[in-house]
Amino acid sequence: MAAPLAPPTAARLGRGLGHPASSRSLCWLLPGSVLKNILLLVFKKLMHGQLPILLAIEFHVTGYIIIFPTESGTATVRKGRIYHETYGCQMNVNDMEIVLSIMKKEGYNDIVPDPESAEIIFINTCAIRDNAEQKVWQRLNYFWFLKRQWKANVAGGRSKSLRPPKIAVLGCMAERLKEKILDSDKMVDVVCGPDAYRDLPRLLQEVDYGQKGINTLLSLEETYADITPVRISDNSVTAFVSIMRGCNNMCSFCIVPFTRGRERSRPVSSVVREVGELWDAGIKEVMLLGQNVNSYNDTSEVEELEPGKNWQLSEGFSSRCKVKNMGLRFADLLDQLSLEYPEMRFRFTSPHPKDFPDELLYLMRDRHNICKLIHLPAQSGSTEVLERMKRGYTREAYLELVQKIRNVIPDVGLSSDFISGDASMLISRKLHEIKAQIAGFCGETEDDHADTLSLVRDVGYDMAYMFAYSMREKTHAHRNYEDDVPNDVKQRRLAELINTFRETTRKIYDSQIGTTQVVLVEGPNKRAPETELFGKTDRGHRVSFTSLPVPHTSEGDGARKPVVGDFVEGKKIIFLLAFFVIYRIILFVTSEKPMAGVVKINLDASLHAETLSGATGVVACDDHGEFIAAATWYLPLISIVDSAEITAIQNGFMLAANIGCNRLIIESDSTFAFEGVNQVDAYLGPDLRV
The missing domain is CATH 2.40.50.140 (Nucleic acid-binding proteins)
Structure with missing residues (x-):
């Protein structure tokens, strides 16, 4: 075999770096200009499988051919080490898990904790606000520095990697700014939109051929339903499951329909399968995700579809996008999941207020494992601003929905979105995961802002996410409105919004003390x-x-x-x-659901000194009196007797509904029991006898 043509320092590159040739003693770097044309065909064959020769050959656009001697007579190209960062919403976190699953299937198994040792850098981006995009540009500049540094390290024999890092921009920003990203001093190698992640291995291969890899096509069908995501956090007991993608609402301020495409829903069976896999892996809580999660509409597994005109919206709300055919809705999916996995807790985000039909609210009330927290994005408290935002409702309709939700689910927590400044991210971490409201939207007056502040006071949110409006290209607002609220005014309004929220949320949290x-x-x-x-x-x-x-x-x-x-x-x-x-x-759940049975409630509370609370027991039996389930709710002593008994009766109704019992027996020496039944009559279903 010929002597090495590269400097002696190059021979050390193949050692200890995880390459198939790393245990060998030799590695050659040849000027690519000499052998490029001769070996390009051989290289392409190598990239598509195994090459039965004694040399593994890799061509790099940096101007080198790297040749590794092998012993077995076959050479396999090692896949690169991956580093990843994610910005934006929970949907982006789940998308990165999908990306890692796709890459793992193609043999990319090495995930590294720092970009300095990576050969592939994925940065999953958000395009909702300008601030999020600026953070991405800062990181891209650093990653580009790493690429330039690699060339210098190769020349000096100091490289930790055999390849220069390939930089791939993924997600919403990739779709929105693809031309600008690719033209930015050639710092990025791959640009891949949210619907093109299956194409990532091919795009990375294009880079090896000296080409840019780009695919930002939006899909009307892609949901990644067949892909089991690789969980980024192995030690977590919570997980995200994406049930739909895209958004049809076309709010005037929002870029999501242009970066994520139109709505399409995963089949119910695929969601149930993934949740089952998570349960088997020890996950105890699942967050169901979608850009408009409660507009879920699975038409793939229904033989006879209902006409879209039967789609029920929240009262007083309208939609600019009409549904053609109606299949299984979000309440149907949530119903099946909560029954099949009764010991798993379920949350969901991010919904639109228009898609809260009665059946969804009653399901949330009656199922113990559906969390009583509803994200209800308001965006503004002014009807005039809401009209310009094309939200499809008025302030009055929103407040009526809030009241209806609290009538059905008395102990519900509410969170919201409002559009005003970047300080909100700091506030959100201090106040337990706050979600979002816009301040300073186009044409917003001081009266409009005052309406938003009063809405925050009137509703009383557990959580909120507040930020200043930033104009997004392609949106209706960009085409038709002027961003006429000065930045200093936006920041002042944001500060006032945050302070108002703090005042109200403190009362909410104080009310939970002792419960x-x-x-x-x-x-x-x-x-x-x-x-x-x-x-x-x-x-x-x-x-x-x-x-x-x-x-x-x-x-x-x-x-x-x-x-x-x-x-x-x-x-x-x-x-x-x-x-x-x-x-x-x-135990989060007591038994499997029987076909029928009876629930007995003992309302005679006993005092437990060790817990300083009262106890009300609820026992469920089948039709023959055989024990099925039992549960005990501890109530603070400060509760008055009839309030405690009413709560116990409510719990009994909920237990009966959850396990399928159709009779309720109340045992008590207290006359308050009869008053309690009257006060909680709303919990009685048509098939439940007392």
Whole structure:
């Protein structure tokens, strides 16, 4: 074999770098201009399989041919190490998990924690606000620096990688700014839109041929339903599941329909399958995702579709996009998931207020494992601004929907979106995952802003996400409106919006002090990881608590410390630290659903000194009196007797509905029981006898 033609330093590049040739003693770097034309055909064959020769050959646009001796007579190209970053919404996080699954199937198994040691850099982007895009540009400049540094390190024999890093921009910004990204000093190699992730391996291969890889085509069908995402966080007990993609609402300020395309829904069966895989992997809570998640409409598994005119909208709301055919809706999917996986908790985001039919609200009320937190994006409290935003509702219709939701689900938590400044991201971390409201939209007056502040006070949100409006190209607002609110005015209005929200949310959180909550334990508390754990309540409030042995409902009189993945029951006691005192570890569900049966409620509360609370027991039996299930709700002593009994009756109705019982027996020496039945008559279903 011929002697190396490259400098001696190049021979060291093949050692200890994970390449098939890394255990060999030799590696040659030849000027690409000499052998490019001769070896290009051989290289292409190599890239499409195995080459039965004694040399593995890789051509790089940096001007080198890298040749590795092999022992077996066959050479396989090693896939590059991947580093990834994600910006934006939960949908982007789930998209990155899909991307990693696609790459893993193609043999890209190495994920590295830092970009300096990566050969492929994925940056998944967000185009909702200008601030998010500026962060991406800053990171791209750094990644480009790494690429330039690689060339210098190769010349000096200091390279940690055999390849220069390939930089790939993914997601919404890729679709929106594809030309600008590719023209920016050639810093980016691949631009891939949200519907083209299956094409990523081919696009990366195009870069090896000296071409740019680009695919930003939007699809009317792509949902990635057949792909099981690679979970980025292996130690988490929560996960995201995307059930639909795209948005048809065409709000005047929003870029999403132009970067994500039109709505299309995954088949119910594929969602149920993925959730089942997550349950088998130990996941206890799933967040169902979609740009407009509650407009889910699966027409793939329904033989006879209903006409779209039967699509029920929230009262007082309208839609600019008409539904052609109606299949299985979001309530149907949520119904099936909550029944098939009763020990798993479900959340969903991000919905549109127009798609909250009665059946969805009653389902949320009656199922113990559907979290009682509804994200209800308002965007503005002014009817005039809402009209310019093309939201399809008025302030009055929005407030009526809020009242209806609270009538059906009394203990519901609400979050919202409002458009005003970048400080909101800091606020959101301090106030437990706040979601979004726009301040400073085109033409917004001081009166319009005052309407938004009053809406925040009137509704009382658990969470909110607030930011200043930034004009997005392609949108209706960009084509028809002027961004006429000065930036300093936007920032002032944002500050006022945040302060108003803080005032109201403090009252909301204070009202939860002393109440009993069910919390999913998610991990150690960073403040005191050795002694404290943290988790989220049903309403999404983050709480922390001391890890001490407590009774476990499935272990008799035994006690143990809670662990990640446990559901615990306790009482919130402090707002500022969100501190929680736990009573016990509980089973999240009691039994499988029978065809029929009876629920007995014992309303004679007994005092438990160790927990300083009252207890109301609910027992479920079948038609023959055989025991099916039991549950106990702990109520604070400060509750008046009839209030505690009414709560117990409500719990009994909910248990009956969840396990399919059709009779309810109330046992009590108290006359309040009869008044309680009258007060909670709304919980009685047509098939439930008392």
